[in-house]
Amino acid sequence: MLQTLELSTFDEVNLFFDTAADRLGLNDGLKQMLKRPWRELQVQIPVRMDDGQIEVFTGFRVQHNGARGPYKGGVRYHPDADLEEVRALASLMTWKTALVDIPFGGSKGGVQVDPLRLSQGELNRLTRRYTQQIEHLIGPNRDIPAPDMGTNAQTMAWIMDAYGQLHGHSPAAVTGKPVEMGGSLGRESATGRGVALVLEEAAKDAGLDLQGAKIAVQGFGNVGSWAARLMYDSGCRIIAVSGIDGGVFNLDGLDIPKLQDYQRATGGVVGFGGGDGISNSELLESDCDVLVPAAIDNAITAENARHIKARMILEAANHPITPEADRVLSEGGVTILPDVLVNAGGVVVSYFEWTQNIQEFHWDEIRVNEELKKTMLRAYHEVRTRSVNAQISNRQAAFEIGVQRVARAVELRGFV
Numbered sequence: 069m070l071q072t073l074e075l076s077t078f079d080e081v082n083l084f085f086d087t088a089a090d091r092l093g094l095n096d097g098l099k100q101m102l103k104r105p106w107r108e109l110q111v112q113i114p115v116r117m118d119d120g121q122i123e124v125f126t127g128f129r130v131q132h133n134g135a136r137g138p139y140k141g142g143v144r145y146h147p148d149a150d151l152e153e154v155r156a157l158a159s160l161m162t163w164k165t166a167l168v169d170i171p172f173g174g175s176k177g178g179v180q181v182d183p184l185r186l187s188q189g190e191l192n193r194l195t196r197r198y199t200q201q202i203e204h205l206i207g208p209n210r211d212i213p214a215p216d217m218g219t220n221a222q223t224m225a226w227i228m229d230a231y232g233q234l235h236g237h238s239p240a241a242v243t244g245k246p247v248e249m250g251g252s253l254g255r256e257s258a259t260g261r262g263v264a265l266v267l268e269e270a271a272k273d274a275g276l277d278l279q280g281a282k283i284a285v286q287g288f289g290n291v292g293s294w295a296a297r298l299m300y301d302s303g304c305r306i307i308a309v310s311g312i313d314g315g316v317f318n319l320d321g322l323d324i325p326k327l328q329d330y331q332r333a334t335g336g337v338v339g340f341g342g343g344d345g346i347s348n349s350e351l352l353e354s355d356c357d358v359l360v361p362a363a364i365d366n367a368i369t370a371e372n373a374r375h376i377k378a379r380m381i382l383e384a385a386n387h388p389i390t391p392e393a394d395r396v397l398s399e400g401g402v403t404i405l406p407d408v409l410v411n412a413g414g415v416v417v418s419y420f421e422w423t424q425n426i427q428e429f430h431w432d433e434i435r436v437n438e439e440l441k442k443t444m445l446r447a448y449h450e451v452r453t454r455s456v457n458a459q460i461s462n463r464q465a466a467f468e469i470g471v472q473r474v475a476r477a478v479e480l481r482g483f484v
């Protein structure tokens with residue numbers, strides 16, 4: 069127990085990896101190779117702040133595995149982004165891209181900064197300097213950044229511009245760009261849409277009628293708000309939503325379009341008139357059918373897991389459930405749909421964006437959403453079939469499929 073508490077997020081993800089690798093019978097050498105990142109870079113990012121002072125930030129880019137294609141993964145701006153967390157998130161990208169079978173490896177970037185504290189000018193300068201520091205590692209055929217927590221389409225436009233100043237116009241060097249800059253239609257909503265698509269399929273298999281089903285969503289950033297909106301549009305009852313500083317609850321269902329307007333106007337969900345105030349822990353423990361953690365990693369721990377009433381959890385965030393909590397919930401009969409499946413919609417449409425940039429041919433939104441649906445449903449059913457046949461959890465099934473594909477690519481390359 070004590071030992072588990074001391075594990076880093078990367079160690080925790082690797083517990084899931086180990087179980088998968090052992091069941092697949094991978095040898096120790098291959099396991100080491102698949103587990104450890106292939107390349108890691110830590111950089112210094114000095115920024116001239118608006119008051120004239122220089123502040124020095126720390127940034128990372130971790131390239132976990134490139135056997136199946138160029139490394140792919142977002143860039144996170146968060147005060148707690150450290151090397152271990154970025155490693156964990158990079159490894160999740162490896163298993164995620166393999167599971168949904170898109171031709172990428174896995175990577176992640178991070179800068180230790182609270183983006184809400186910085187002005188747009190400061191963020192622009194920070195992003196440019198970070199890009200200059202990692203420019204030799206990234207590129208359309210090397211490693212392709214995208215948005216993650218604390219970054220957005222504007223951040224990607226700055227990366228594209230800073231990279232382009234060194235290498236010439238290169239829209240395929242980064243995804244999640246604004247549509248006006250070669251971004252894909254449907255990219256902004258893609259992760260949330262993927263969450264809603266997985267829920268629809270999983271609910272059918274679980275015999276859960278989604279019309280009026282009670283859903284709680286932790287986190288109302290890009291992923292949480294789009295997921296809530298699309299689930300609301302398809303008839304679900306979103307009873308609780310929370311942001312960083314608290315949430316709102318309404319047993320009859322929150323009016324999500326109005327809540328989105330409120331968030332745009334005030335910057336948060338707290339104080340919304342269409343519901344009562346609720347804390348983040350009350351949200352997790354609320355009397356819902358489906359819980360959607362769409363905020364930070366490690367939000368659900370062994371302690372609060374015991375109080376969760378939901379029968380199904382969709383991991384819209386990356387690694388929101390610790391392994392201990394995963395065990396508690398599974399023993400309690402809760403169905404968990406894992407992050408590498410549930411939130412893969414973002415990187416899937418990133419793949420579509422990259423292909424559109426390379427072909428210099430743009431798809432309409434209907435095509436993007438149709439292809440996304442096809443990809444997500446195929447992955448969901450592969451996971452479900454494996455989990456039912458082998459009597460293992462959805463997470464183990466998802467990891468096994470991902471790990472097996474990456475192991476096979478390593479073997480075929482023949483570089484060891």
Ligand code: GLU
Nearest residue numbers: 141142214216414415418
């Ligand atoms: N940051 C997102 C994720 O964790 C998207 C990554 C991407 O599009 O490359 O999956």
